[in-house]
Amino acid sequence: xxxxxxxxHNNSLYCYIAKxxxxxxxxxxxxxxxxxxxxxxxxEGGKAxxxxxxxxxxxxxxxxxxxxxxx
Numbered sequence: 001x002x003x004x005x006x007x008x009h010n011n012s013l014y015c016y017i018a019k020x021x022x023x024x025x026x027x028x029x030x031x032x033x034x035x036x037x038x039x040x041x042x043x044e045g046g047k048a049x050x051x052x053x054x055x056x057x058x059x060x061x062x063x064x065x066x067x068x069x070x071x
Contacts (some may be wrong), residue, residue, distance in 0.1 A: 001064070001065040001066060001067050002017055002018060002019040002049075002053070002066055003018045003019070003063055003064075003065060003066075004016065004017050004018070004049065004063070004064055004065075004066045005018065005061055005062070005064075006026070006058075006060055006061060006062050006064070007060050007061040008060045008061075012025055012026075012070070013025070013026040013029070013060075014026065015041060015043055015049070017049075017066075018053035021050070024043040024044045024045055024047065024054050025043065026041055026042070026043060026044075026045040027043065027044050028040075028041075029041055029042075031053050032054075032057070032071075033057075034056055034057060035056065036050060036053050036054070037053065037054045037056060037057045038051040038053040038054045039051065039053050039059060040069050041066070041069075046054045047068075048067060048068070048069035049066040049067065049068070049069055050066060050067045050068075050069045051064050051065075051066045052064070052065070054057065
């Protein structure tokens with residue numbers, strides 16, 4: 001499972017994948033509300049990852065483990 005870092009920049013959420021030394025804008029997030037954050041994360045360029053849902057929106061930047069999402 002790669003380590004990913006989520007950060008806010010110019011009111012947009014970005015995801016840095018350390019293992020690939022790649023940063024991409026998050027274009028879709030499965031859960032993005034005060035009670036739950038995470039799930040399937042779709043990135044600009046078509047890649048998708050899965051982050052275990054967190055209990056609420058985290059403080060950014062935040063480092064989390066992610067798996068490649070097949071769907």
